[in-house]
Amino acid sequence: MLRVEHLTKVYETGTVALKDVSFTVEDGEFLVIIGLSGSGKSTLLRSINRLIEPTEGRIIWNDIDITALDEAGLRRVRREIGFVFQEFNLVERLPVITNVLAGRLGYVNPWWSLFYYFPPHDHQRALEALAQVGLADKAHNRASALSGGQKQRVGIARALVQNPKMLLADEPVASLDPVLAHSIMGYLERLNQERGITILCSLHYLDLVQRYATRVIGLRDGRLVYEGTGDDIRHMTDEEFKQIYGEEAQRLGG
Amino acid sequence: MKAKRFVSAVLSLLLPGLGQVVAGAWARGVYIFLGIGTLTGLTVFTAAQRARFPEEVYGLSFVVLVRLFLAALLTLAVLRLVYEAVARRVVPSDDEFARRLANTFFVVVAVVTFSLIGPLMLRWALMGQDASRLLYTTVLLIMAVVLAGLWWWAVRDAWAVAEAQAQAERSPSWNGFIALVLVGTLVLGTRIVGIDLPKAIREYKETGRILGDIVWPWRAAFDYEATELRASALVQAPCPEGETGPPVNEPKEGEPWVVVTPTCGELSVRDAKGKLQYGTLLHIRGGGFVPGKVVKIKWENPIGNEFTPRGLGPTEIEVGPDGTFESELYIPDVVIPSFAQGPQIHKLHAVQPGALRFTGQLSREMKLALQAMLESIMIGLMATFAGMIFAVPMSFLAARNLTHTLRTSPQGLVGGVFGLVLGGGLGWTLARQVATWLGGLEEAPVRVAFIGFVLVFGAAVLGFRLLGWGLDRLAQRLPRWANAAIRYGGFALIGAALGWPLGLGYAHGILGIAWDPNDAAAAAPGLARLGAGLGALAWLYLAYRWGDQGVVPIGQWIYTATRTVLNVVRSIEPLIWGLVGVIWVGLGPFAGFIALTIHTIAALGKLYSEAIESIHPGPIEAVQSTGANRLQTIMFAVLPQVLPHFTAFSLYRWDINVRMSTVIGLVGGGGIGFLLIQWIRQVQYEHAGLAVWLIAITVSTLDFVSATIRKRIV
Numbered sequence: 001m002l003r004v005e006h007l008t009k010v011y012e013t014g015t016v017a018l019k020d021v022s023f024t025v026e027d028g029e030f031l032v033i034i035g036l037s038g039s040g041k042s043t044l045l046r047s048i049n050r051l052i053e054p055t056e057g058r059i060i061w062n063d064i065d066i067t068a069l070d071e072a073g074l075r076r077v078r079r080e081i082g083f084v085f086q087e088f089n090l091v092e093r094l095p096v097i098t099n100v101l102a103g104r105l106g107y108v109n110p111w112w113s114l115f116y117y118f119p120p121h122d123h124q125r126a127l128e129a130l131a132q133v134g135l136a137d138k139a140h141n142r143a144s145a146l147s148g149g150q151k152q153r154v155g156i157a158r159a160l161v162q163n164p165k166m167l168l169a170d171e172p173v174a175s176l177d178p179v180l181a182h183s184i185m186g187y188l189e190r191l192n193q194e195r196g197i198t199i200l201c202s203l204h205y206l207d208l209v210q211r212y213a214t215r216v217i218g219l220r221d222g223r224l225v226y227e228g229t230g231d232d233i234r235h236m237t238d239e240e241f242k243q244i245y246g247e248e249a250q251r252l253g254g
Numbered sequence: 255m256k257a258k259r260f261v262s263a264v265l266s267l268l269l270p271g272l273g274q275v276v277a278g279a280w281a282r283g284v285y286i287f288l289g290i291g292t293l294t295g296l297t298v299f300t301a302a303q304r305a306r307f308p309e310e311v312y313g314l315s316f317v318v319l320v321r322l323f324l325a326a327l328l329t330l331a332v333l334r335l336v337y338e339a340v341a342r343r344v345v346p347s348d349d350e351f352a353r354r355l356a357n358t359f360f361v362v363v364a365v366v367t368f369s370l371i372g373p374l375m376l377r378w379a380l381m382g383q384d385a386s387r388l389l390y391t392t393v394l395l396i397m398a399v400v401l402a403g404l405w406w407w408a409v410r411d412a413w414a415v416a417e418a419q420a421q422a423e424r425s426p427s428w429n430g431f432i433a434l435v436l437v438g439t440l441v442l443g444t445r446i447v448g449i450d451l452p453k454a455i456r457e458y459k460e461t462g463r464i465l466g467d468i469v470w471p472w473r474a475a476f477d478y479e480a481t482e483l484r485a486s487a488l489v490q491a492p493c494p495e496g497e498t499g500p501p502v503n504e505p506k507e508g509e510p511w512v513v514v515t516p517t518c519g520e521l522s523v524r525d526a527k528g529k530l531q532y533g534t535l536l537h538i539r540g541g542g543f544v545p546g547k548v549v550k551i552k553w554e555n556p557i558g559n560e561f562t563p564r565g566l567g568p569t570e571i572e573v574g575p576d577g578t579f580e581s582e583l584y585i586p587d588v589v590i591p592s593f594a595q596g597p598q599i600h601k602l603h604a605v606q607p608g609a610l611r612f613t614g615q616l617s618r619e620m621k622l623a624l625q626a627m628l629e630s631i632m633i634g635l636m637a638t639f640a641g642m643i644f645a646v647p648m649s650f651l652a653a654r655n656l657t658h659t660l661r662t663s664p665q666g667l668v669g670g671v672f673g674l675v676l677g678g679g680l681g682w683t684l685a686r687q688v689a690t691w692l693g694g695l696e697e698a699p700v701r702v703a704f705i706g707f708v709l710v711f712g713a714a715v716l717g718f719r720l721l722g723w724g725l726d727r728l729a730q731r732l733p734r735w736a737n738a739a740i741r742y743g744g745f746a747l748i749g750a751a752l753g754w755p756l757g758l759g760y761a762h763g764i765l766g767i768a769w770d771p772n773d774a775a776a777a778a779p780g781l782a783r784l785g786a787g788l789g790a791l792a793w794l795y796l797a798y799r800w801g802d803q804g805v806v807p808i809g810q811w812i813y814t815a816t817r818t819v820l821n822v823v824r825s826i827e828p829l830i831w832g833l834v835g836v837i838w839v840g841l842g843p844f845a846g847f848i849a850l851t852i853h854t855i856a857a858l859g860k861l862y863s864e865a866i867e868s869i870h871p872g873p874i875e876a877v878q879s880t881g882a883n884r885l886q887t888i889m890f891a892v893l894p895q896v897l898p899h900f901t902a903f904s905l906y907r908w909d910i911n912v913r914m915s916t917v918i919g920l921v922g923g924g925g926i927g928f929l930l931i932q933w934i935r936q937v938q939y940e941h942a943g944l945a946v947w948l949i950a951i952t953v954s955t956l957d958f959v960s961a962t963i964r965k966r967i968v
Binding site for chain 2: 082
């Protein structure tokens with residue numbers, strides 16, 4: 001179970017990205033975070049594994065206070081939390097397999113890994129992860145040679161070899177076309193349902209939210225303004241919609 | 255209204271720019287004043303320059319200058335007033351083009367007038383002065399005219415500005431001012447730099463010959479064999495009674511021959527006054543040589559030295575159409591070594607030089623130059639490699655995006671500093687112990703230095719990490735008062751430790767120079783204590799400000815310190831590091847290597863760190879979020895991104911280093927520069943030309959190669 005308590009982040013420039021955000025995520029949930037660009041979704045996700053240091057508040061995951069961990073402790077927690085990025089964040093010049101193996105860095109002997117050496121069973125695991133996302137034949141291509149959808153699948157494979165208990169996905173499909181978006185979301189859904197991995201995912205498109213979310217929270221200007229289930233989104237009132245997206249927002253279609 | 259214009263103009267006549275200021279154009283007035291003031295100052299400086307009798311000439315030049323200036327201003331005013339009177343009638347005031355044409359015409363007329371009356375002005379200005387002491391009279395004349403023009407312009411401008419301000423128009427143009435300042439600056443610049451075209455033309459002739467040797471030195475790159483026709487005859491001297499000397503030669507068919515009669519005679523002798531008393535006259539006949547060409551007569555003394563006997567008869571004789579020649583020669587005044595007593599056998603040679611024959615062998619100098627060139631390339635290569643090794647870690651410390659995440663608590667800082675000092679001290683003690691086991695620095699320099707470095711550096715870093723980390727962790731569990739004690743106590747100690755040497759340094763370094771060194775030494779302990787006290791106070795304030803939740807941006811400090819060191823080292827030219835290298839390890843390529851390595855570390859460190867700063871932050875985030883540590887993040891997210899840039903920069907640096915290593919030789923750093931400067935000093939311009947050519951070929955080849963590879967990589 002993940003508990004976020006009174007989380008606040010003020011950047012050095014003075015921007016308040018998150019303000020007193022509290023919520024709870026049960027194990028195995030597929031939580032979607034919605035909100036406009038700049039509403040604090042990325043900051044929230046990055047605060048959970050402390051890629052961004054929160055200014056105030058606590059993040060407690062399975063009784064571990066992540067915000068109080070030292071560097072070594074943080075690394076141990078991070079390796080159990082996968083992260084999928086909007087821009088994929090692959091190291092373009094390295095082969096696909098190495099990008100995936102990077103997911104094992106928290107587990108392997110750090111000295112050996114400095115020479116790009118990974119034990120055979122880690123290689124095996126990486127190849128299996130690639131097979132799961134359908135890219136087994138691309139293992140030795142350069143990452144830069146892949147298409148956007150393929151890159152995101154490598155990103156998922158990298159998170160997979162971490163053997164994660166939780167997966168954070170920051171707008172994983174925002175750079176992809178609608179068909180690819182569904183395919184990528186499908187992978188996440190399968191991980192959620194088959195392996196019981198808790199997923200926290202920020203999304204823009206409400207149809208995707210309705211289709212995949214078990215729970216939804218909405219952020220606006222760094223504040224938590226909405227909490228509901230996937231079904232609630234289907235029946236969301238105009239008032240609730242405007243609360244998340246602002247008075248100016250127009251609701252299209254469903 | 256009109257009065258204001260007049261006042262402005264008069265004010266600007268008194269002090270250029272003042273009228274504009276009064277009229278309200280503040281900045282304009284300042285610019286005019288600065289422009290004219292600077293130019294006037296430079297003119298006075300030039301007038302006083304290189305004077306052989308400074309104290310007199312300064313006054314003299316100044317008087318001349320003032321007179322010249324007044325004359326020019328007067329002439330200009332007259333010219334301008336006449337022009338305006340005429341122009342008002344002739345030029346239609348609404349025709350812009352006609353007005354400009356008329357202005358241009360005025361400038362031409364003014365230039366012609368001044369070049370005509372210039373000598374007159376000069377004569378008047380120099381009246382009653384000693385003209386021979388004054389240098390650059392023409393320059394001063396031109397400058398006086400330019401300054402007068404500027405003054406006049408400023409007056410006119412003040413008038414126009416006052417008018418424009420009154421009517422809220424745009425201020426008039428700067429063109430005249432800029433043109434005059436430019437002319438004045440160029441004239442003065444020519445003088446100060448000493449540009450002297452006539453001299454350059456006059457003295458080119460000698461240079462042309464030398465330049466020819468340098469531009470096309472390839473004759474000196476190869477060895478040649480001289481093919482010559484040679485015939486010899488033996489002559490005995492002195493000739494005691496009854497002796498006849500060696501047998502007389504016989505003419506031969508098909509090969510050169512020479513017959514000398516008699517073959518026995520007396521040497522010429524130089525008497526006490528240095529006058530030559532001729533010896534026996536020899537009659538020389540020769541044949542079998544190439545017709546129409548010259549035969550040279552040479553003499554070889556008994557110990558085998560060959561020379562041309564001068565003043566004793568013709569030494570260069572033209573061969574007749576049948577290949578024979580005839581001549582006469584007195585036996586030369588050969589100084590016989592004291593050990594050679596009695597009659598000696600000398601040789602007379604008739605030599606006809608032939609064409610030089612190309613042997614296909616490189617000359618000795620060419621071989622030397624090639625060797626030295628290779629040495630230069632290798633100095634550059636080795637310096638680049640050594641530089642890279644040190645530059646890579648430096649660049650990580652000098653990259654903002656890597657260091658700025660390094661932070662610690664104030665308690666952590668205290669722990670880190672104490673760990674650094676404790677670890678360093680422990681390492682030092684250990685290293686000294688190990689050094690004595692190994693037999694000291696003299697006995698095993700590399701091992702002692704290496705082990706010493708590893709021990710001291712490693713222990714310091716380890717202490718820094720352990721105690722810093724330890725206290726940082728501990729601080730979270732300690733009560734408030736304990737944290738405060740650590741912070742205040744630790745900071746006070748750090749401040750005192752920093753202040754102490756500062757106080758000592760102030761006493762010995764600054765006061766020691768200003769005062770008696772003994773006084774400074776006496777004051778030193780007190781000042782050191784004062785420094786320590788002040789340092790402690792300053793750091794106590796820091797401890798108070800940061801509080802126990804404070805964040806010490808230690809990464810930022812490391813970044814700034816590394817950058818500063820890199821910048822300072824980089825701004826000192828490799829040539830100067832070369833001098834350091836020569837003092838350190840003596841003449842030779844090793845000194846050049848040291849110089850280039852030091853500069854390469856700084857230059858590459860900066861280039862590398864900038865490459866690191868420009869990478870995508872995304873992969874770093876991604877690798878960090880897998881639980882990777884700092885080193886792993888660098889290896890997996892940073893290095894792959896920067897490696898192509900690192901390679902490109904290193905290649906570029908190799909290219910620079912080879913170019914530099916040719917210059918480093920000039921200060922004794924080995925390589926081809928060393929050879930080049932030697933040959934230039936020995937006036938062997940052809941050989942120097944070889945070196946220059948080799949450098950040019952190598953550098954441009956390398957430039958091309960490195961550019962091609964770089965294009966492929968990035």
